[in-house]
Amino acid sequence: MAAAALIRKLEQYDRISDAERQVLEQAVVRQRAVAKGEDLVREGDRPSESLLLITGFAARHNILRNGKRQITALHVPGDFVDLHSFLIKTMDHGVMAITPCTLGVVPHETLRAITETQPHLTRLLALHIAVDAAIHRQWLVSIGRQSAREHAAQLLCELFLRLQAVGLTEGSGFKLPLTQAELGDTLGLSTVHVNRILQGLRKEGLITWQGETVVIEDWPRLQETAEFDPTFLCLKSEPR
CATH class of the missing domain: 2.60.120.10 (Jelly Rolls)
Structure with a gap:
């Protein structure tokens, strides 16, 4: 289908x-x-x-x-x-x-x-x-007003919920086959800065990232770090 x-x-x-x-x-x-x-x-x-x-x-x-x-x-x-x-x-x-x-x-x-x-x-x-x-709009706010750490956390929260909505998550994990260079082009950061941010999120126990698999280890703290509000994704079913 x-x-x-x-x-x-x-x-x-x-x-x-x-x-x-x-x-x-x-x-x-x-x-x-x-x-x-x-x-x-x-x-x-x-x-x-x-x-x-x-x-x-x-x-x-x-x-x-x-x-x-x-x-x-x-x-x-x-x-x-x-x-x-x-x-x-x-x-x-x-x-x-x-x-x-x-x-x-x-x-x-x-x-x-x-x-x-x-x-x-x-x-x-x-x-x-x-x-x-x-x-x-959310990306514009993130790239303009959030720190690089907050912006990266925002992106991971967003992608997790979007993939979950179409059945492409396993527990708290999901596939994210992006290189650090592609993440840099997404976040507006250098590859070196992206690596530093991801290492920080790992050390804080918020995520693990091995190969193409990201696992969110602490959703409440990742959401708090990103100031993430999923309202913009419209995932609540309502009559249209």
Whole structure:
């Protein structure tokens, strides 16, 4: 089921009927596999379809003239990496595969039909875009006003809950296949600074991180360190 993670994510917002599940599954017309490091969407593209992340991790990013990269969003299974391209048309950023990824292709014509015939699903997909924007606001606050330690803790709390919502956590652990360089591009820090921050979180007993597996050892203290409030993720189900 190509849309299984998306359906599970949307069910965090509100109940989805069997008919709506079928609409979402049928919206994915084909699947596409991409390699780590491959562009899913490039800045300046005018997509005629939106891409649903089925497996893997992807990153939204902008690259400056000097070659430096800022990652502005991390995408996990169940996320549309460019649902907003249905409305905005010309992409002002790129999206790349952080790991090997499987994508579901949803034509914009299909999305247009959903907006015309499925008002409840339309509201849920609009909320998907709104949560993306809320995450951006939180990242802006974190990068502008939190310490590097607080910002890193905020990111780990956010990713844990987003992955938990789509069934991709095991207890208090989750896979996070990002290099320290990619974390640096996400947090706006040097690789050396990222390493120092992670070592500090480990020494404080807040997390362990071995290979690609992060385990949150003390959720209350990590949440307190980050001043983390999950309200912006809209994980409480309410009628839409």
